[in-house]
Each structure stands twice: as structure tokens, then as C-alpha cells.
Amino acid sequence: MSGYLGSFVHQVDAKGRVALPASFRRGSESESFILIQVHEDALSLFPHSSWRPVEEELRELIRKQPEARAGVLALTASALEVSTDKQGRILIPDRMRELVGLRREALFVGALNKIEIWDPKRFRDSTEAPDPKFDPFIESIFA
Amino acid sequence: MSGYLGSFVHQVDAKGRVALPASFRRGSESESFILIQVHEDALSLFPHSSWRPVEEELRELIRKQPEARAGVLALTASALEVSTDKQGRILIPDRMRELVGLRREALFVGALNKIEIWDPKRFRDSTEAPDPKFDPFIESIFA
DNA sequence: GGCTCGGTGGGGAAAAGTGGGGGAAAGTGG
DNA sequence: CCACTTTCCCCCACTTTTCCCCACCGAGCC
Numbered sequence: 001m002s003g004y005l006g007s008f009v010h011q012v013d014a015k016g017r018v019a020l021p022a023s024f025r026r027g028s029e030s031e032s033f034i035l036i037q038v039h040e041d042a043l044s045l046f047p048h049s050s051w052r053p054v055e056e057e058l059r060e061l062i063r064k065q066p067e068a069r070a071g072v073l074a075l076t077a078s079a080l081e082v083s084t085d086k087q088g089r090i091l092i093p094d095r096m097r098e099l100v101g102l103r104r105e106a107l108f109v110g111a112l113n114k115i116e117i118w119d120p121k122r123f124r125d126s127t128e129a130p131d132p133k134f135d136p137f138i139e140s141i142f143a
Numbered sequence: 144m145s146g147y148l149g150s151f152v153h154q155v156d157a158k159g160r161v162a163l164p165a166s167f168r169r170g171s172e173s174e175s176f177i178l179i180q181v182h183e184d185a186l187s188l189f190p191h192s193s194w195r196p197v198e199e200e201l202r203e204l205i206r207k208q209p210e211a212r213a214g215v216l217a218l219t220a221s222a223l224e225v226s227t228d229k230q231g232r233i234l235i236p237d238r239m240r241e242l243v244g245l246r247r248e249a250l251f252v253g254a255l256n257k258i259e260i261w262d263p264k265r266f267r268d269s270t271e272a273p274d275p276k277f278d279p280f281i282e283s284i285f286a
Numbered sequence: 287g288g289c290t291c292g293g294t295g296g297g298g299a300a301a302a303g304t305g306g307g308g309g310a311a312a313g314t315g316g
Numbered sequence: 317c318c319a320c321t322t323t324c325c326c327c328c329a330c331t332t333t334t335c336c337c338c339a340c341c342g343a344g345c346c
Contacts, residue, residue, distance in 0.1 A: 002177065002194055002224065003198055003219075005179075006222065006224070007221070011303080013306090015324085015325095017305095022302055087326090091325090109219070109220045112198055127217040130213050130217055131211070131214060133210075135214075138201075138204070138214060139181075153293075153294090156294065157295080160294090160295095228336070229335095230292090230336095231292080
């Protein structure tokens with residue numbers, strides 16, 4: 001199975017629940033993910049297989065650069081393990097939704113090793129004019 | 144087995160389904176591909192064996208040039224994993240067909256490591272007058 | 287002619303997405 | 317340790333979408 005791909009808009013219900021897109025569910029039922037805000041504008045959802053190396057690298061960073069400890073701690077403090085319920089939904093705490101401007105609609109975006117969760121409008125604004133400087137690099141990757 | 148070669152026109156039915164040319168089917172039944180818009184005028188279809196290195200290089204690009212993240216995210220967001228049904232057809236979402244002007248007919252073109260899907264007319268317009276500047280290079284490859 | 291294989295079309299069962307009620311569990315205060 | 321509140325999550329119900337399966341048609345081969 002390859003990485004996460006595609007984009008899907010789902011409703012956030014009154015209880016803060018959102019259905020994880022079916023194509024992002026790997027195992028049969030009730031899997032769990034790490035929910036964390038890595039970037040300014042979006043939440044990230046890591047399956048355990050992708051999270052493990054991240055965790056290793058974070059510890060490695062602290063070992064080599066102890067001054068990075070506070071920054072790493074701020075990240076881990078606001079991260080969270082979430083599980084799908086029997087209907088395949090995850091619960092996103094209100095606080096986290098506010099951080100990235102999520103309202104009634106959540107856009108799930110496949111980003112290879114992880115899933116990003118965006119407010120649809122913000123995503124459009126952030127990706128509508130990608131920097132053409134990188135086009136040659138990207139083109140050559142697909143050649 | 145060598146790369147994809149040849150071109151085949153197939154009908155897109157009312158549900159958005161198109162038969163994958165039989166000569167592009169490798170395994171026995173129900174294989175899956177990555178469907179993505181890499182170029183302006185056509186969709187690309189990667190078998191998993193070709194896709195894996197692409198995925199690696201995309202992640203490498205983001206690691207080395209974080210500003211490329213938005214561009215790569217826009218790509219993966221619009222990409223999609225598609226599987227053939229028991230009749231050997233794939234489903235192309237309406238949105239993707241509009242992006243490259245696909246209507247009732249789809250032209251499948253073998254492009255070595257991947258398959259490209261074109262609107263027949265666009266393909267004719269794009270390839271009828273190739274730049275002769277590169278002819279010597281191409282000729283020398285076959286010498 | 288009868289067979290197989292590749293391509294095309296449509297009906298219907300199964301899955302995915304959405305919403306709400308209620309019981310269990312966890313957190314809080316006496 | 318017991319009551320009360322709040323949060324969580326399981327269950328059921330409903331709608332929409334997906335895709336599985338069957339049937340047909342035509343071309344080429346035995």
C-alpha cells in the first residue's frame with residue numbers, strides 16, 4: 001500500500017466528530033493515530049507506522065541540541081492520540097479546531113506519510129498559487 | 144516486461160468509468176494505480192512500481208526545500224489511488240476529467256514508466272508539430 | 287458456426303457519511 | 317466513599333454514493 005493521497009471534505013458534527021475518509025482507513029476497524037499541529041494552518045494525523053521515526057528523530061534532536069527541548073515539549077504537549085469509533089470517526093477537540101480555523105467542514109488531504117486536516121477555504125488560499133520556482137524539480141521527479 | 148507503449152481510444156460511460164486497455168493490464172485481475180495530474184493537458188496513471196520512487200523523491204524535496212511543501216501538497220491532494228473493477232475499468236472522477244478536458248472519449252497513451260490519459264483532440268494538437276530541434280538527439284538514441 | 291476475449295451499459299446490494307439518543311466512564315466536590 | 321456533572325462512545329437509523337455483478341455486442345480465432 002502506498003502513501004495517503006486525495007482530498008475529501010467531511011462534516012464536523014455538533015459533538016466535534018468527523019468521519020475519517022474510508023480510503024484512509026487501513027486496517028479493519030478501530031485504528032488510532034497521532035493528532036498534532038506541526039504547521040501553522042493545518043492539523044496533521046500520523047498513523048503509528050509514520051509516527052515512530054518522528055518520535056525517534058525528536059529524541060535525537062534533544063540529545064544533540066538540548067536547547068531545542070522547550071520547542072519539542074510544546075509540540076508533544078499539544079499532541080494527542082486519537083482512535084476511530086465504530087463508525088470510523090475521530091474526535092477533534094474544540095481547542096485544536098480553533099487553532100487552525102476549523103468550523104463545520106473539514107478537508108482531509110493525503111500527504112504521503114501523513115494526513116493533513118484543513119479548513120477548506122484556508123487550503124484553497126494556501127495552494128492556489130504555488131511557487132513556480134519548484135516546477136522544474138517537480139517535473140523532473142515525474143519524468 | 145518493458146514499459147507502456149501504444150495508444151488506445153476508449154469510451155467514458157455515464158458513470159465516469161473507462162476500460163483500461165488490455166495490453167496495459169499486467170497482473171491477472173484488480174490491480175491499482177495512482178491517478179494524478181502532473182502535466183497541464185493530461186492525466187497520468189502510475190503503476191505502483193513506478194510510483195514508489197516518485198513518492199520518495201517528493202518527500203526528499205520537501206525535506207531539502209520546505210518552501211516546496213504547498214506545491215507538493217496541491218499535487219498529492221488531487222492525486223488518487225484507483226483500482227480496476229472486475230471488468231478491468233477504472234473510475235475517473237468528474238473533477239479530474241474537467242481539468243484536462245476529457246469528454247466521452249479517452250485516449251490512453253503508453254509513456255514508458257506511466258500511462259497518460261488525453262482528450263484525443265488535445266493530443267493531436269499537442270503532438271502534431273513537435274520541435275525539430277530535438278530530432279538529432281532522438282535519432283542518436285536509436286543509432 | 288461456435289468459441290473466447292475485450293469493450294460497453296445498467297440494476298441493485300453493500301458501504302460510506304451523517305445525525306441523534308442514551309448509557310458508561312471519567313472527573314469533581316462533598 | 318458516595319453523589320453529581322460532564323464527557324465520551326456505542327448503538328441505531330437514514331441517505332447517498334460506490335462498485336459488484338450480470339448481460340450484451342462485436343471482432344477475431346479455432
